Amino acid sequence: MAASSSSSSSLFLLLLLFVFVVSATSRHLGHSALHSYFRTHRTGLPPRSTYGPIKTNGRNYSFVCDSRRFADLGLRVTDFAYCNKNLSYEQRVKSLVGSLSLEEKVGQISDQARGVQRIGLPPYSWWSEALHGVSYVGHATYFGDIVPAATSFPTVIVSAASFNESLWKSIGQVVSTEARAMHNLGHAGLTFWSPNINVVRDPRWGRILETPGEDPFLVGKYAANFVRGLQDVEGHEVAANPDSRPLKVSSCCKHYAAYDVDNWFGIDRYHFDARVAAQDMVETFLLPFEMCVKEGDVSSVMCSYNRVNGIPACADPKLLSQTLRDDWKLHGYIVSDCDSLEVMHHGHKWLGDTPEAAVSQTLRAGLDLDCGDYYSNFTESAVAQGIVRESYIDTALKNLFTVLMRLGFFDGMPKYESLAEDDICTKDNIELAADAARQGIVLLKNDHNILPLCKDKYKKLALVGPHTNATEAMIGNYEGTPCRYVSPLDAFSAEGKVEYDLGCTVWCWEKEAHQRAKEIAARADATIIFAGISLEVEAESRDRDDLFIPYSQSNFITQVTEASKGPVILVIFSAGGLDISSIARDNAKVSAILWAGYPGAEGGRAIADVVYGRYNPGGRLPITWFESEYTKLLPMTSMPLRPIDELGYPGRTYKFFDGQTVYPFGYGLSYTQFNYTLKSVPSSVVVKLEPLQLCLPLTYKPNASLEEEHAGAACQSVNVADTACNHEINFEVEVANTGKFDGNHVVIVYSKPPAGVAGAPIKQVAAFRRVFVPAGASSSVKFSIDACKSLSIVEKTAYKVLPRGQHTIVVGDDEPTVSFPVKVDFN
Incomplete structure (x- = not known):
């Protein structure tokens, strides 16, 4: 027993050591060393040639219509017209749909399509995400074995602050290259449900980090460029028949439409009815989606959980079939937000529907794909009841299979088939992530031109605050596993002499920890406070109550500022605006303020580059930073953008609000x-x-x-x-x-x-x-x-x-x- 216990302890210690080494490597090694490490240590893994997105009878294939794959199934590929490359996509899709029974058709219109082995059609998982890098959110994507990580870009609100269309497209191109490489290795699908292009109507919204801001034109331009970066195949940016235009990966603009209340004082997105005037709908809520479809030629749109003027968004034929398809000419498919049909049935209780009636309403409205199980569980019985035509299902399948044809799922796409692990986390990709963070950082204050900071004058720095050693906090949500982290502490420690102490977490309840932070600030030449909020405060399903930094953290910032011997630089982490008027903007002891948002895995490096003047900040705020008093003037649930004089409600966004702000839309200083x-x-x-x-x-x-x-x-x-x-x-x-x-x-x-x-x-x-x-x-x-x-x-x-x-x-x-x-x- 003693020997066994000793052996177990030794193995446990070795395991801990291995985890520590991998963790340290991923945080501190340079790119080439990182890649070399994972290449060298993928012991026991089969060669790359044995990986692939389509698994059939224990073997892996790159595309559906591979004759060897059909032979593996005991079939001949020549027997199936949907694999005949001499036919048009339309003819092939028609043949494929026509060869399916009703039960088999129903099995393909949910996000985890079952496939039909008898005709060689494999299962397909539709749900992958790539909001700011390939994410592990979704059934189709995972990290591990030969793909341990992918490039993590800043959250969208930070990239939007660059006001740089070419950057947005470049990010999309890198993300789609890594996505294709992961697909080739069996680690991702080809359909990515990104970007989120909802306009920031209210400063309390928890999902501001995912969006490009409050101006619908800016949001639409971001959408069109990012989508083009994800989807466009060089040389095929336009086509006489858009339904045959090849796609690098498929993008999806979401959440359509008037979606921007997550959970505010018990009012949540699963029950909320957005009462929207037609004027606001056209001017604000629909414009980014129109630009995404018309300028970006996006291949998918996701409808949202909420109702719009009483009708669930996923069941509204005016929003889906009439607007997206007839008016804007969407070439692609429409998908529900996950479990939207269940929300419609149990949350909204719309029309007292049965599950079959909910399926009928959404199919008739033009919803092609259900992220959930209502289509798979209730469509057959809906057809049996006579409330769903089988032709509705055929139309949905046509839209879905056409997108998969365009992606090369059936035939392969040789242009991208060589992409593999060496195309992920490349030096250039990581550098683009750092540059995106630099471009998005906004200089809000710079009294006496304290920045850029002179190393010769300010040799000893105090780094304090909850985000001093931020890693996961920098990458936000819908994130993947990043290639590495460079925290602020990592970056500034490499520059010279620093003392650091977090002082507290974001909520800053640990008051006994404040003292050391004040002590090191009191003896440093300059103090940098890394403060703000995090996903604990603003996130999906979590709207804010006010616009302040948590009260205890504000006290901490004030105490450290008062104790500091030298100038104080405040670096803010947040997506939404913060009312920092008294603690920082108007506080003479705070010499400079930088907004870093959630800057991605290279965020610490980008902040240091700006602080030391290797990069001159040029970002602009893509949202208005309101005074906290603003939130007391109107409820979050009031949808109009224009002021409502009879209720005393002010206007929303820079377009309709003319009062005092902390910082206005478009604000940003330079050196x-x-x-x-x-x-x-x-x-x-x-x-x-x-x-x-x-x-x-x-x-x-x-x-x-x-x-x-x-x-x-x-x-x-x-x-x-x-x-x-x-x-x-x-x-x-x-x-x-x-x-x-x-x-x-x-x-x-x-x-x-x-x-x-x-x-x-x-x-x-x-x-x-x-x-x-x-x-x-x-x-x-x-x-x-x-x-x-x-x-x-x-x-x-x-x-x-x-x-x-x-x-x-x-x-x-x-x-x-x-x-x-x-x-x-x-x-």
């Missing part, structure tokens, strides 16, 4: 200064109308002079959808860097509608561009914006109209800012 000079500015746009074209009235504010001026016009506005508008507003902005640091600068262009139009936005983003300008140099940025798209507004009738009158183009926020008028008239 240098920029000036704008306008060039080649247009003065008017004249739109020629057709002889029988209808004009639409505008709603004006109660102002007699304005009302008379505009009411007298023969045509106050035109419906953009009925107007042949090909007018471009072309102008040029010279951006001059007048400071001492090279820097990236985001130029944001807004349009402002004619004065006096009731309910119009204060301003709205029309374009943006990120540009690099060396110190002392200038760069000319040319803009060409579509007059009908960029100057249009959505009237309360929900028509998107181009108003007659004087519009204003504003370039920039606060300083620098320039503007010019553009008069719109109709001929």
